[in-house]
Amino acid sequence: MERLARHLHVAAARRGLIVSADRSRIYRWEHGRVGVPSDLYQELLADVFCVDPELVRAMGWPWWLPAYDHPFPFSPAGARAAHSEVLVELDRPDRRTFLVLTAGSLVGMAAAWASVEPERLVGALAGRRVDEGLLIWLEDSVNALPELANTSAPQCAGLLGAAMRVTINLLGTSRYDEPTERRLCTVLAQAAQCAAWLHFDQGRHASAQRHWRTALHAAHTADDRDLGAGVLSDLAYSATWLGHPRDAVNILAHARTRTRHATARSLLDVRRARALAVLHDEVGTARALSDAERELERGHAGTAPPWVSWMSPADVAVDAGRCWLDLDDPQRAASALDEGLGLLDPVRERTRAIMLTYRAHTALASHDVDAAVADTRTALDTALGTGASRCLDLVRNTLGTLLEPHRGAATVRDLRSYARHRLKAAV
CATH class of the missing domain: 1.25.40 (Serine Threonine Protein Phosphatase 5, Tetratricopeptide repeat)
Known part of the structure; x- marks a missing residue:
C-alpha cells in the first residue's frame, strides 16, 4: 500500500498536482470502507497500472482493475458490467490487461445489418421499441452461426461480434417489455457462448472466459x-x-x-x-x-435447446474414449473412439482432429506405432484445415512428446519431416 501511494504521488506530480494518497486511503478503497474513488484518483490509478482510460470509463470501479477476478453479482449492475467488459473486448481484441480468471472465480452479420430491414434496427437503436420482426431476425441469425463456426471460424467470429455489439446496444438504448428483454438476452448469451468457444479453440483462454461470463449473466437475466x-x-x-x-x-x-x-x-x-x-x-x-x-x-x-442441439452419441463416445485413456485403459478407449469417429458429423472437423489425436494416444499405449503415426498425420491435416490452435497444440504434443521414444523409427522420422513442412507452409 505504501508503494502504491508513492506511485500515485509520482503520477500526480507528472500532471503538476499534489494529492493526499496514503496507506490508510488505499486500505479503505481496497476494503470498500469508503465510496468509489474520485475520477482523479481512478485516472491516477489507471496511470500507475498502465490501464487505458477508455477501459476505466467503460467498465467502472472496481471492474477495470487488472486481474480483478471476483465474479460480477447477478444483478442489473453486474449484467451491465459484463456487457461493458465484452464490448471492450470487441473493440480491443488483443487487450491483455486482464489475466485469466482464477479457477475459484469460475464458480458477415455486420454487413447484413444494412440489408435486412435497416429502418427497424436503426429505429430501435435510437430508442424506439424493438418489434417482433427484428427479434425474429436476430434470433434466426444467431441460431445459424454455430454451424458456420464449424466451417468458417474466422468469418463467424466477426459476425458474432456484430451480433453481440448490436444486441447490447439494443438492451441499453431501445424500449422493450420483459419478454422482449429475455429474448434479447438469450440472443446475447448464445452469441457470447459461441464466441467463447472460438476463442478457446485459439488458446485465448482469458478472452473465452470473459465471453462465457457475459453469456452466463445474459442467460440469468433471460431466466x-x-x-x-x-x-x-x-x-x-x-x-x-x-x-x-x-x-x-x-x-x-x-x-x-x-x-x-x-x-x-x-x-x-x-x-x-x-x-x-x-x-x-x-x-x-x-x-x-x-x-x-x-x-x-x-x-x-427436435426439442433440444439450440445451444446443445449438436449433442450426439458421437460426443459421448469421444469423451468416453478420452476418459478411458486417462484411466489407463487404452483398449476400451480405442473402442469408444472408433465408435465416435464412425458416428461423427463430417462437418465437425475440429472434433475429428481431436478424436484422431486421442486415438493416436491409444495406439501408442498399445505399442502400435504405425497406427499412431497414421492417425497423427490425418489429425495434423485436419487441424490445419480448421485453423484451431487447440487442435494443433494436441498434434504438436503428440509429435514432440509421445512419439519421442520412437524417434528412430522410419515412419516417425517421415511424419516429423512432413509435419515441419506443413506447419511451416501454414505459417
Missing part, C-alpha cells in the same frame, strides 16, 4: 436455466482443460441442479466424466458416462 447451466458446463470443461478438474466437478454439481432438458443434462454428465477421469475416479467416471448415455436417449433432438 433460461438450461442455457445458464450449459455455459457453466463450458467453464467446467475449460477448467478441466487448464488443469483444475476438481473445480470443474464442483461447477457441474451446481449447474446440474438447475438443468431441465435431458440433452443438456447429458452434456453436463459427459463433462463431469472428463473431470473425474483426470482425478482417476474410475467408479465416478463410469457412472457419469452411464448417466450421459441415458439422458441423451431420453432427450429428443
Whole structure:
C-alpha cells in the first residue's frame, strides 16, 4: 500500500498536482470502507497500472482493475458490467490487461445489418421499441452461426461480434417489455457462448472466459436455466482443460441442479466424466458416462435447446474414449473412439482432429506405432484445415512428446519431416 501511494504521488506530480494518497486511503478503497474513488484518483490509478482510460470509463470501479477476478453479482449492475467488459473486448481484441480468471472465480452479420430491414434496427437503436420482426431476425441469425463456426471460424467470429455489439446496444438504448428483454438476452448469451468457444479453440483462454461470463449473466437475466447451466458446463470443461478438474466437478454439481432438458443434462454428465477421469475416479467416471448415455436417449433432438442441439452419441463416445485413456485403459478407449469417429458429423472437423489425436494416444499405449503415426498425420491435416490452435497444440504434443521414444523409427522420422513442412507452409 505504501508503494502504491508513492506511485500515485509520482503520477500526480507528472500532471503538476499534489494529492493526499496514503496507506490508510488505499486500505479503505481496497476494503470498500469508503465510496468509489474520485475520477482523479481512478485516472491516477489507471496511470500507475498502465490501464487505458477508455477501459476505466467503460467498465467502472472496481471492474477495470487488472486481474480483478471476483465474479460480477447477478444483478442489473453486474449484467451491465459484463456487457461493458465484452464490448471492450470487441473493440480491443488483443487487450491483455486482464489475466485469466482464477479457477475459484469460475464458480458477415455486420454487413447484413444494412440489408435486412435497416429502418427497424436503426429505429430501435435510437430508442424506439424493438418489434417482433427484428427479434425474429436476430434470433434466426444467431441460431445459424454455430454451424458456420464449424466451417468458417474466422468469418463467424466477426459476425458474432456484430451480433453481440448490436444486441447490447439494443438492451441499453431501445424500449422493450420483459419478454422482449429475455429474448434479447438469450440472443446475447448464445452469441457470447459461441464466441467463447472460438476463442478457446485459439488458446485465448482469458478472452473465452470473459465471453462465457457475459453469456452466463445474459442467460440469468433471460431466466433460461438450461442455457445458464450449459455455459457453466463450458467453464467446467475449460477448467478441466487448464488443469483444475476438481473445480470443474464442483461447477457441474451446481449447474446440474438447475438443468431441465435431458440433452443438456447429458452434456453436463459427459463433462463431469472428463473431470473425474483426470482425478482417476474410475467408479465416478463410469457412472457419469452411464448417466450421459441415458439422458441423451431420453432427450429428443427436435426439442433440444439450440445451444446443445449438436449433442450426439458421437460426443459421448469421444469423451468416453478420452476418459478411458486417462484411466489407463487404452483398449476400451480405442473402442469408444472408433465408435465416435464412425458416428461423427463430417462437418465437425475440429472434433475429428481431436478424436484422431486421442486415438493416436491409444495406439501408442498399445505399442502400435504405425497406427499412431497414421492417425497423427490425418489429425495434423485436419487441424490445419480448421485453423484451431487447440487442435494443433494436441498434434504438436503428440509429435514432440509421445512419439519421442520412437524417434528412430522410419515412419516417425517421415511424419516429423512432413509435419515441419506443413506447419511451416501454414505459417
